[in-house]
Amino acid sequence: MEASRDLASLAVPLVGELVAMDDPWDPYRLVDPTGVPVESVSAYLQDMQGAGKPPTTARSYGMDLLRWFRFLWATGVPWEQATRLEARDFSRWLLVAGQPARPHWRSGGAASWTVGGKPYAASVRAHSETVLRGFYDFHIEAGTGRILNPFPLDRSRRGRRDHVHHNPMEPHRRERTGLYRPTVPKRVPRSVPDEEFNEIFARLPSHRDRALVAFYVSTGARASELLSATQGGADPGRQLIAVRKGTGEVQELPSSTDAFVWLRLYQLEMEDSIPRGRRLSLWWTLRAPSRPLTYHAAHRMFERVNVLAGTSATLHALRHTAAYRMAQDSGLPLTDVQFVLGHALLTTTQIYLTPRKEEVIRRVLAHHAEQTRQAAARTAPAPAAGYRAETLNVLFGGQP
Template sequence: MLEDESQRDLAELLVPIVGALEETGDPWEPFRLIDPAGAAVQPVAVFLRDLQAADRSEATLRSYGMDLLRWMRFLWAIGSPWDRATRAEARDFCRWMLVAGKPARPHWRRPDEAPAGTVGEAYAPSVRAHSETVLRRFYDFHLDAGTGPIINPFPLDRSRRAGRAHAHHNPMEPHRNERTGLYRPKVPTRIPRNIPDAEFNEIFARLPSHRDRALVAFYVSTGARASELLSATQGGVDPGRQLITVTRKGSGAVQELPASSDAFVWLRLYQVEMDELLPKGRRQPLWWTLRRPLRPLTYHAAHRMFERAGEAAGSTATLHALRHTAAYRMAEDPDLPLTDVQSVLGHALLTTTQIYLTPRKEEVIRRVLAHHAEQVRQAAQRVTPTPAAGYRPETLDVLFGTRTS
């Protein structure tokens, strides 16, 4: 029987922002989760080492670490050890994420306006689903090692565990994940947001430097992720073949991506402008900050650059929307096979690329409005004309079938 913590009042529960996930700079332990006393949480450290051994990227380690930090903060707030957690704690944690939402962080300039522990906006379904998956895997790892609870507090849905996998699967449809967690929320299918051409032109016109114009032109023509394009080196640019070499985010593979000619024009203007300031070398980063001291451009700096230009243009588009925009433009070209688009975007599955065949919202609105206008025009043409003088109305009714009796 499931133990129910009837005395736990989630409405009054405050989860303080204590502990942290520290970036160490050590390649053997890129991230370390520390408790409120400043000591490393060893069960998490062992789990992250296992992920690293499975060739997971540092970005994955950080993502898993943040989910585990959120769980540990909840356990610290209710006073429950991690290895004594039951389904009751897992259930209340999922309810807390669903209802209470993110603890509001105090602004570093106004630390007294939002004390730690106050409630902010709710967690998105995708965040809650990712958290449930990470925690279930964390406890599965310790269950196999014999270092955690004997029952995973984040179980699979019983209806999905029973019977043969894909027993009633339609062979004409793709296989879906049968290992759905009991507390995993339903994540709505989202259509990737692209930037309409007029809005993109407004943003591009407000970019302040050749570097920024070159970056945006490469983003919108290659479809590369933000971090991937920033991985390009000076030796990875081939203007003659219109190719730029990037390192893929997930696999770490090196891939040449074709780009538009205007992207290389803006890049050359940026290189001429910074020619005497940047260090030379084929392995040197291609993108640098414009303010001194010069440093390689980071993802957050590039994101903020595009955000400022978007605010000036009255747009809320994000840097990642440029990848979606490029994907939509390529997918809509009838002369470009979808498998080529898949290769350029770096998708492992063609089904991922197929989401860009979904019509753009603005195109759907334009076509439906045109449909309504056509209906009005056709209705106006169906109006019975007034007969000329000399024709008997009853004769016309018989001829055109308009008699009602």
């Protein structure tokens, strides 16, 4: 293999774009720096659509492909001529360079991808490797790309049969992994402690925001799922709210009474500003003209509240908080929690049985305090008047 290029001096301009198209046949399109669609990516995304993948998956895969094509454009290598050398350098680039620094739109400066940004999480890099390996596998099968995939499988497992040493009493594992796929650590889902959640909730500026957060923390819905709710999907009588899952399926989720109280207050407050209709969005912007609330607007709202409260919680952490609260209820079966969260496997829901970090720290500190108290209780009392201390030490084996 050739020597690697000098990545320390490589600047990757943030050129090209993943464009959201108002077209159900072509929801997302990757364009090059001149605005011309990248046909190889369009064919891959169309194949994904034919396999029934939702537009959100096309966007996620498109962003990974955009990072890869920006790297290739900076190095001057066409995508169909990329080798394992480019794949290796790109994996190193994601690991060391990190996320690109984006200047504010008012500054007018040219954005570029240089070394020293916030590191990408291992899960992001692993997802990128999987997407790019699948992209080249698609073109290899179609006869439109390289003969060899620049993102190969791990050399130590390529020649082996899958699950050759599998124990039939244990579940199957994914034994074939990519050569440049990083190891993703198993992390405990981050939830919001009760004290921190109360501080955040007290800082929410409007009834709409309180209703949103109350629904998030009681239904366990994802941020985008709750924003898909329509006015006809909210049923206060049955305490149910209908959301659209990523698969397109509509699911009714039970919620708390407080959430519906805040929702009603929000509707009364915005009654003259929000268009009415059972199929219209349930959540709208507070500023005129009213528009359906988007994920990025809700995310920015929660960021501002975190700054005021001095916390660092995320909207997705509210889903973990709801899952922890439901899983810790002894009267609620774990299979019910699995259904509400929409997990395909019960093993995914079982991660919420792991104790929270805050609770572990509190119990261990209480343990240390109890040990200190018991040690103090075991300390021998001072001898009564008239007894010599050295004599008692000899008699009972004490230290002089």
